[in-house]
Amino acid sequence: MNKKILYFVLIAAISVLPFIILNVSLLDIIFSVPSLFSFLFDNFFPPNWNALDGNFIIVRNTILFAIVGTCISALLAFFLGILISEYFNPFVPIRLLARFFVSFLRNVPIIIFASILVFIFGIGPLIGVIALVLGGVGFLARSYANNMDELAQSKLEALKSTGASYFQIIFHGLFPAFTPAWLNWTLFAFEINIRISAVLGMVGAGGLGLLIQANLDLRNFRRAMALIILLMAIVLIVEFFVNKLRERLEKGLPYVPIIAFIIVIFFISASALNLNFQTFIQRLSNAPRILAHFAIFDFSVAPELLAALFTSILLGLAGLVLGAVFSFILTFFAAKNTAPSLTIKFSKYELNLNFLPFLIKGAIALLRAIPSLVIILMIIASLGFGYIAAVLGIAFSSLGYLTKAFIASVEEQEEAKIEALKSTGASHIQVIYHGILPAVSSVFWRWISLRLEFNISDSISLGVVGAGGIGMLLARAIRQSNFSYIATGVFIIFIAMFILELIIDKLRN
Amino acid sequence: MLLKIKNLSKTYDSKNYALRDVSFNVSEGEFIAVVGLSGAGKSTFIRCINRLVPFSEGEIFFNGENLHNANRYSLKKIRSKIGMVFQHHNLIEQTTVLSNVLHGRLGETSFIRSALGLYRKEDKEEAYKLLKTVGLYDYKDKKAKTLSGGQMQRVGICRALMQKPKLLLADEPIASLDPVSAETVMETMKAVNEKTNLTIIVNLHQVDFAKKYASRIIGMKAGKIFFDGTPKSLTEDIIKEIYS
Ligand SMILES: Nc1ncnc2c1ncn2[C@@H]1O[C@H](COP(=O)(O)OP(=O)(O)O)[C@@H](O)[C@H]1O
Ligand SMILES: [Mg+2]
Numbered sequence: 001m002n003k004k005i006l007y008f009v010l011i012a013a014i015s016v017l018p019f020i021i022l023n024v025s026l027l028d029i030i031f032s033v034p035s036l037f038s039f040l041f042d043n044f045f046p047p048n049w050n051a052l053d054g055n056f057i058i059v060r061n062t063i064l065f066a067i068v069g070t071c072i073s074a075l076l077a078f079f080l081g082i083l084i085s086e087y088f089n090p091f092v093p094i095r096l097l098a099r100f101f102v103s104f105l106r107n108v109p110i111i112i113f114a115s116i117l118v119f120i121f122g123i124g125p126l127i128g129v130i131a132l133v134l135g136g137v138g139f140l141a142r143s144y145a146n147n148m149d150e151l152a153q154s155k156l157e158a159l160k161s162t163g164a165s166y167f168q169i170i171f172h173g174l175f176p177a178f179t180p181a182w183l184n185w186t187l188f189a190f191e192i193n194i195r196i197s198a199v200l201g202m203v204g205a206g207g208l209g210l211l212i213q214a215n216l217d218l219r220n221f222r223r224a225m226a227l228i229i230l231l232m233a234i235v236l237i238v239e240f241f242v243n244k245l246r247e248r249l250e251k252g253l254p255y256v257p258i259i260a261f262i263i264v265i266f267f268i269s270a271s272a273l274n275l276n277f278q279t280f281i282q283r284l285s286n287a288p289r290i291l292a293h294f295a296i297f298d299f300s301v302a303p304e305l306l307a308a309l310f311t312s313i314l315l316g317l318a319g320l321v322l323g324a325v326f327s328f329i330l331t332f333f334a335a336k337n338t339a340p341s342l343t344i345k346f347s348k349y350e351l352n353l354n355f356l357p358f359l360i361k362g363a364i365a366l367l368r369a370i371p372s373l374v375i376i377l378m379i380i381a382s383l384g385f386g387y388i389a390a391v392l393g394i395a396f397s398s399l400g401y402l403t404k405a406f407i408a409s410v411e412e413q414e415e416a417k418i419e420a421l422k423s424t425g426a427s428h429i430q431v432i433y434h435g436i437l438p439a440v441s442s443v444f445w446r447w448i449s450l451r452l453e454f455n456i457s458d459s460i461s462l463g464v465v466g467a468g469g470i471g472m473l474l475a476r477a478i479r480q481s482n483f484s485y486i487a488t489g490v491f492i493i494f495i496a497m498f499i500l501e502l503i504i505d506k507l508r509n
Numbered sequence: 510m511l512l513k514i515k516n517l518s519k520t521y522d523s524k525n526y527a528l529r530d531v532s533f534n535v536s537e538g539e540f541i542a543v544v545g546l547s548g549a550g551k552s553t554f555i556r557c558i559n560r561l562v563p564f565s566e567g568e569i570f571f572n573g574e575n576l577h578n579a580n581r582y583s584l585k586k587i588r589s590k591i592g593m594v595f596q597h598h599n600l601i602e603q604t605t606v607l608s609n610v611l612h613g614r615l616g617e618t619s620f621i622r623s624a625l626g627l628y629r630k631e632d633k634e635e636a637y638k639l640l641k642t643v644g645l646y647d648y649k650d651k652k653a654k655t656l657s658g659g660q661m662q663r664v665g666i667c668r669a670l671m672q673k674p675k676l677l678l679a680d681e682p683i684a685s686l687d688p689v690s691a692e693t694v695m696e697t698m699k700a701v702n703e704k705t706n707l708t709i710i711v712n713l714h715q716v717d718f719a720k721k722y723a724s725r726i727i728g729m730k731a732g733k734i735f736f737d738g739t740p741k742s743l744t745e746d747i748i749k750e751i752y753s
Pocket of ligand 1: 521522526527545546547548549550551552553554
């Protein structure tokens, strides 16, 4: 009981502190929501569909970036996964080096990579693909490696006992056993990449994001809205097909034709993007020379960077708190096994509110289809720069992410347990509190901690598009080609994110 | 008459009837076993009695109250007087054994009190007493998921008894237990029935258990009552008919 109170106080303190330190009042944030919505409705609607004219190539490229980037990173991450895996790579120094590299890729926000890559590869589609590959490898290699190690412990032991060689185990054991997980993670990465691909445009990769940002900057809100709706449609359609594919795979669709199909799509997309391999090699040969500029740290600017990083972290945390609280409430109105059967009675008239879960789920699906940076830009455009806009933006993207995850966990709960509590005469809220919460709370915390990493990455990136925090300092340094400043900033971000990851991993266990 | 059921019918899909025109009465203190093939309608029948499943036609009177007319509030009151035990015990496994038993008081406890764990003192003492009678008092602070299947089922019975019910419903309470635990669970229910005169209706698919413990057996077949009588009058021939 005492432990419970201690946790409660601790969580309450962590939730409240960011608001106090940032000096933003919760009430101000909540009261700005109505004005945000009225601004959006007045200025963003109806969308001006003319914005889509003549932009076919840009839209197409946004999709192609995601396809090409995901495929290349799936391949590279497979090899890196083997290098990271404890079972497949017994050479500790190489393993640690690979781990360090992947952790670096994972922990530096992709939009920062992209803006630095411009120094090496210049503006253009190459940046988009390379940034997606780097981010994808960071995400996938770790997931792959975890999966490979699990397989090694369960299935591959048997193969080893037959006396198979290392490469035989990889070829006859790992390949077939790992393929389902490989495809699954890769499809997941593709869904993420389609959103990132749209955002990368903002830092010079060209693409939908650049168009959206330009229109928001010029306050052509109706044009921007048309592009945003297009982006949402693309994301939703992609998700729809990926889900269909997943269902089919689960039902036993063979993997080989699917992989062959993906390879064909990859080559078609790559050639349509007109990626010039020679240019890539040529530019890459310049890379060591350019990267050498970054080899000098300037720790005199560290205090300034650290303070800005602290602000970024607080913004991410504040957005998380708001998002999590509202997702928590929405979840129980939207999950099909906890939604109250509400009817409002006005003397003779009855209004049945059973459509509520459907409505909430629909709104959440739409919200999730917009990349978080675009949400944040829309809110900044409506409310002006400032912490309120930043926190709200992060809160809305957390809301979309967490509500979906929460609902899925709640709906997984067995109807039987709910039934058992109902049969004691418990009220609706008692059934939720005593029957469902104990079962889902640890999963909820896991999702929240996962989201914290995303949020901080988002809040750093959001500085790059101009909203304060460490990202803004970095964006300025990038414009001024202040290499040692950039290097120091990236280093600080990496270390901070790395520590955060360690803490969260510890907490999870 | 504790329970009066008149012309009860239930359909889930408005085509096939899970229950068809079922009528019968239960007096206080009876120990009734309902037997029948899987799919015969036993679970549906037992769930209609506390309206976990809303029934389509007919009437159920519990303790003189008409279930059909009960609004949300009176339904909760009625449910709190009917304890229920399930095949898969349906405990909340992440919480302690004691909390699971105390869940039986939720219908009589306000949300604020139950959320803060402020159950009444006499409720806690009752919970201790029940756990002692089933031999699980020493486990009271353990997480429910650490218990064995038979132990969990006994906790499930404590939760139901905690409601101070007038009627105890049990839906295949021993179907997923080993023979020894099954005997213990049935013994526990029999003891409660004899000591406190609590009325019990239990779904079973093992006829031998029904014959050994029940004072009255109901055989269901395709949603209808096919047999209703004492264990003695349930002959081999009738059993064959029920299970064909
Ligand atoms: N929730 C439900 N939805 C639709 N049909 C159901 C449901 N529960 C039971 N049924 C149907 O009702 C009939 C009786 O089932 P049930 O009451 O579970 O029988 P028993 O408990 O004797 O096995 C079966 O045909 C079953 O398919
Ligand atoms: Mg059944």
